[in-house]
């Protein structure tokens with residue numbers, strides 16, 4: 794087993810709970826200072842689709858999180874906006890955020906959880922995953938099989954994520 798694989802095995806993603814939200818808030822503020830979102834936004838995602846919300850444990854501490862849920866294709870929620878509910882007929886599996894503290898990066902834990910999200914999206918019979926790539930993360934998502942998609946009719950919502958935001962999709966065959 795390589796050192797990288799050992800690190801991945803040592804990392805531990807587990808289901809997020811309401812009690813984890815304070816730590817998620819702290820990590821979000823540190824990792825995404827330019828994309829502030831209210832506690833209520835994360836709490837609502839967790840309530841609406843707990844299966845898509847997980848935290849990364851390293852050394853007994855929360856070192857990252859992922860928040861994701863079924864959604865409409867090509868209609869990313871605006872930054873810091875409540876959803877109100879999930880669509881009855883979702884068209885994509887939307888990755889709202891994947892964020893790791895700097896010390897937790899580079900172990901493959903992010904790739905590992907993306908693979909789990911792909912599996913979950915397939916289980917839900919959804920034909921794609923999609924997201925808004927920010928923070929210069931487009932090369933990471935490209936490595937995960939995502940490609941830019943046209944952002945028709947969602948320019949204002951995309952703009953809420955800043956000028957370097959890109960709508961991306963990974964088709965599932």
Ligand SMILES: CC(C)(COP(=O)(O)OP(=O)(O)OC[C@H]1O[C@@H](n2cnc3c(N)ncnc32)[C@H](O)[C@@H]1OP(=O)(O)O)[C@@H](O)C(=O)NCCC(=O)NCCS
Pocket residue numbers: 824890891892893894897898899900901902903904905924925926927928929930931932933936
């Ligand atoms: C994006 C993020 C989750 C990736 O985490 P990570 O721990 O570096 O990811 P992994 O270790 O699983 O790396 C997977 C691969 O992507 C590559 N990679 C990761 N970030 C990259 C980047 N910014 N540019 C290019 N390649 C990148 C890694 O080198 C690795 O390549 P390899 O498989 O050939 O070795 C992490 O950097 C992060 O939390 N960033 C801040 C928050 C953020 O921007 N999230 C995305 C919001 S849309």
